[in-house]
Amino acid sequence: MACFLVSTAAAIGATVAQKVVAKKENKKTEIAETEIKEYKFGCETKWSTRLKYLATTLWTGSFLLAGEHVIHGEVVPFPPFLTAASDPASASEMLHEMGTVGVGMFALLVVAWGVGTFLWDLIKYRKHKKAQLKEANEEV
Amino acid sequence: MYFLTALACTIIAGVLWFFFRDRKRLHLDFLAITFGSATLMWLVDCIASAIGGEGFLSFDDPQDGWVALWTLLGGIGLWLLVSFIANNGKKESPKDAPKE
Numbered sequence: 537m538a539c540f541l542v543s544t545a546a547a548i549g550a551t552v553a554q555k556v557v558a559k560k561e562n563k564k565t566e567i568a569e570t571e572i573k574e575y576k577f578g579c580e581t582k583w584s585t586r587l588k589y590l591a592t593t594l595w596t597g598s599f600l601l602a603g604e605h606v607i608h609g610e611v612v613p614f615p616p617f618l619t620a621a622s623d624p625a626s627a628s629e630m631l632h633e634m635g636t637v638g639v640g641m642f643a644l645l646v647v648a649w650g651v652g653t654f655l656w657d658l659i660k661y662r663k664h665k666k667a668q669l670k671e672a673n674e675e676v
Numbered sequence: 677m678y679f680l681t682a683l684a685c686t687i688i689a690g691v692l693w694f695f696f697r698d699r700k701r702l703h704l705d706f707l708a709i710t711f712g713s714a715t716l717m718w719l720v721d722c723i724a725s726a727i728g729g730e731g732f733l734s735f736d737d738p739q740d741g742w743v744a745l746w747t748l749l750g751g752i753g754l755w756l757l758v759s760f761i762a763n764n765g766k767k768e769s770p771k772d773a774p775k776e
Contacts, residue, residue, distance in 0.1 A: 597713030603746045641717040
C-alpha cells in the first residue's frame with residue numbers, strides 16, 4: 537500500500553546524515569593532513585562513503601517499489617496521492633502495513649548494508665595485511 | 677513474478693560488477709545495488725504475503741508483467757540517469773584514473 541514510504545523517509549535521513557558527515561570529514565582532513573596515521577580496521581573507507589551507499593540502497597529500492605505501487609493503482613498523481621488514505625479503514629490498514637512490512641524492508645536493507653560494508657572492510661584489511669607481510673618478508 | 681525478475685537482474689548485475697570491478701566509470705555497483713535493494717524489499721513483501729496466507733509467489737495478477745518490465749527498465753534507466761547523465765560534469769577522482 538505505502539510500505540516504500542518508510543524506506544523513502546529513511547533515505548532522506550541517510551542523505552542528510554551523509555552530507556553532514558562529509559562536511560565534518562572535510563574539516564578533519566584539512567587539520568590532520570600532515571599526521572601519520574596508524575592502520576586500523578575500516579579506516580580506508582570514509583563514513584560519508586558508507587552512508588552514501590546506504591542512501592543509494594534506500595533511494596533506489598524505494599524508487600522501484602514506488603513504480604510498482606503506481607502500476608497497481610495504489611499511488612495516484614492527485615490528492616491524497618495514496619488511494620488507501622481516502623477512507624479511514626484502509627488508512628489504518630495502510631499504517632499497519634507500513635509498520636510491519638515497511639519497517640521490515642528498511643531493517644533488511646540496513647542489515648544488508650551493514651554486512652556489505654563489513655565485508656568490504658574485511659577485504660581491504662586482509663589486502664593490507666598481505667601487503668605488510670610481503671614487505672616484511674622482502675626486508676628479511 | 678517481479679521478485680524473480682529483480683532477483684535475476686541482481687545476479688546478472690552482480691556478476692557484471694564482479695568481472696568489471698576495475699572499470700569504475702561504468703558504475704556497475706550502482707546497478708547491482710539498485711536491483712539488489714528492490715529484490716530485498718520485495719522479498720519482505722513475499723514473506724509478508726506468505727504469512728498472510730496468499731502464497732510466497734503469485735503469478736495471477738495480469739499487471740505483474742508490467743511491474744517486471746518496470747523493474748528492468750526503471751533500474752537500467754535510473755542507472756543511466758544517475759551514473760552517466762547526472763555525473764557527467766563531475767571531475768574524475770584520481771582513484772578512477774587508469775593505472776600506468
